[in-house]
Amino acid sequence: MAHSFTPSFRCLSYTVQGVTELSGDFGSFEDLAMPHFARLFNFACWLTQDRSAAEDLVQETYMKALKGFPSFHQGTNFHAWIYRILRNTFLTSRTGLAATISLDGDDAPSEPATEETPESILLAHGEQHTIQNALAELPVNFREIILLCDMEEMSYQEISQTLAIPIGTVMSRLSRARKAMRTLLTAGMEGISQ
């Protein structure tokens, strides 16, 4: 990981007393939520860049989701719903981090378009670490939208619901994020070649 954060999720002493009292149907919640556990943890690690912080984030996400489950409308997109909770928890729980994330991707500086296409060379060399490092170095709002789209394979509509932004903003932010990613990959390639 390129960054080392001081996790603010540590030492969360969470009690669910009273939480399940509010939930309408625990069995249904567990059935819906636990299949996402490993992927949520992976996503949380990518966001927080720290395993302990990710564990706290996932735990808090599950508690909030359980508490809010009665308001979840059956038949709607649980996947997007619980990712939104995780992402909002991440934004609101990290002191000062929210300020570093521009919720409007259009405010982010535009990365220059590159004519280089390093992907095939990277793939040929199996440079997964280079891609992982590039992802880790991306601003969080770029990293999360790439992860939601490419790793979680969410549709633009689902990303729109998860990030609470219009679909047009999803498309423009994703485009900028990918350009930034390619720039970082190009730099990574140069590092490899040297």
Added chain:
Amino acid sequence: MNCELWRDQLDAYVDDSCTPEQLDGLEEHLRICASCAAEALARLQLKRATRAAAAARFVPSPEFRLRIEETLRKDRKPAWRSALRSAWIPALGAAFLLALIVVSTSLFTRHTAREQAVAELLDLHVATLASANPVDVVSTDRHTVKPWFQGKLPFTFNLPELQDSPFKLLGGKLIYFKHNPGAQLLFEVRKHQISVFIMQSQSGSDSLPATVTTSSEKGFSVEMWDQAGLRYALISDTNAADVHALADLLRAAGHP
């Protein structure tokens, strides 16, 4: 449209989010533009490489998974509470409402049927008293009155010994109640007449109460009960105590 405009659509293309119209135009362009086709391929490769590099990069420990599962289960409510809260409460509510309607309807129907039956017996009693020939068999002797009904009724009954009582048997006649034959016996106590109706329990008289029931209907004292497959109904303008005393004698006589 130049290549820059087409390339603006390449992200949607690799994300499988193009509209059918966009897809038609874009694929047409990619067939004739090697540069844009290479760019599309590069973006698709990057998308796949990102997924391969990012997915399952971090795996939660079994201990953490267990901790989450235990935390969620810690305050799990009993299944019946969840069931009650989610699905069963509306169902139970609907069932209760339905049962209430059924019971209310049944009670109302039964109450109405009972009122109609009592009114019919009152009419018979009043009509008997108003008649010049109130009874068909005129006798104070129970051994005369009871045999008179032989062959006329599909059942038989016992009459009490009245020698040491204030009651006097005047006679009896055949009646039809709810299209079924029954006996009407006329007794006298201190110048008051008491009609005793005896019918089969399941021959239209089931709307009358089966247990011992005393009431006052339009000034008449009424007592009814069911005994040994027969339904008894006593109606008189005398007081309820007299009616009850005669009823006790009849009940005693009716026991085998």
